[in-house]
Ligand code: SAM
């Protein structure tokens with residue numbers, strides 16, 4: 001009710017260009033923190049005021065601005081871009097999803113994995129297949145994975161725990177193992193979250209609420225454990241209670257009014273920050289794509305979001321939660337992804353497959369699977385249609401051509417800068433000092449070990465140019481020492 005009220009009362013304000021400009025100025029002032037007399041950023045106050053650049057009412061005003069209003073849209077986009085540059089620089093963190101099971105007991109009307117979709121062949125990865133999948137991903141240069149599963153006793157939480165151990169141990173030459181495993185697995189009890197935490201190998205726990213609108217939620221989740229709105233909504237509270245402090249939230253755009261979903265995510269983020277001292281580490285912005293046997297996946301879903309509105313909502317999110325990473329998947333096509341990178345996205349998937357077992361199928365160097373496994377993999381089905389089919393190397397090349405620095409950096413997580421500790425750094429505007437040199441080191445490693453000739457030639461220029469932008473002399477010297485060691489064949493320096 002509060003969200004509907006916010007959208008209603010701000011309708012007229014959204015037509016007032018002066019007021020909209022003031023709001024954008026406020027968002028920018030908030031993110032471009034004041035610099036004190038010593039030259040260091042003034043430490044921000046704690047609490048939600050600083051996690052959120054805009055209140056729910058302010059964000060509602062921006063969401064109500066007509067996407068066809070070119071002048072105001074340009075102002076919004078420019079503001080979002082400056083905020084992104086200030087906090088994240090030009091780095092884009094790359095990862096790949098790893099689907100381990102397509103069985104599911106739920107009935108989500110937009111997903112082809114839903115239980116009653118009998119046309120869908122199902123599968124889970126055996127331990128052998130899992131190793132081959134990870135090796136295939138490592139051979140593309142991936143260092144960060146997102147482990148994804150449906151909800152089913154055929155792929156139990158125990159299997160997920162075992163899979164995490166396996167993934168963390170797989171090594172291929174020359175670059176070694178996976179350095180960060182995020183998970184997107186069904187919701188857990190506090191005690192299972194504790195077991196997840198105890199594996200010591202999980203980065204971010206991610207779960208999308210899909211739609212924050214209760215009635216729509218009820219309609220699109222007609223059966224199965226996921227139909228319990230409140231239990232799903234409290235997932236991140238259980239995670240925090242169990243000490244899993246790095247969490248990612250999201251909404252599936254196309255189910256209900258996109259403005260409502262953005263405000264729902266903001267309220268969710270505010271609640272987590274106020275209660276646990278850390279907002280979500282990331283927000284995800286999946287938009288519905290066609291999926292076989294999933295009636296609500298057609299034509300962008302029951303409430304399709306146009307490209308113009310999608311760009312607006314990404315820019316509003318960047319202004320509203322400037323310190324929260326934003327993840328974009330290969331659900332979007334390369335052109336849309338390129339535009340959204342300028343508006344606030346900070347992480348994206350690359351070379352993704354959403355059908356179980358398909359990375360190793362395509363990997364020329366993969367060992368031949370036992371016959372039975374091969375048959376299973378070939379029959380398995382993708383969860384939904386992807387729109388960006390570029391290989392990792394092509395994405396790395398295109399990103400650099402567009403002025404971005406691809407990064408596989410995992411230093412914050414491995415140095416324990418997560419949850420509240422990470423937010424403190426983020427709020428001081430300090431991410432850039434840590435992440436820029438570390439990101440460049442991972443790029444250099446990729447160029448040496450995995451890049452095509454064309455990508456390497458461009459990458460060497462990018463590394464050279466970007467090295468010159470490292471601010472402090474001390475940071476620069478430390479970076480140059482590590483770069484030399486990487487050029488001499490060492491790995492994983494940060
Ligand atoms: N099964 C778990 C769950 O539902 O939370 C996690 C994995 S599920 C495979 C990952 C996400 O894919 C879902 O949360 C949903 O937002 C998204 N998804 C499902 N169907 C989709 C579709 N047709 N288009 C785009 N995204 C979709």
Ligand code: SF4
Pocket residue numbers: 104105106107108111112113114115149150151226
């Ligand atoms: Fe199952 Fe997740 Fe698909 Fe729903 S979205 S049917 S829970 S895999």
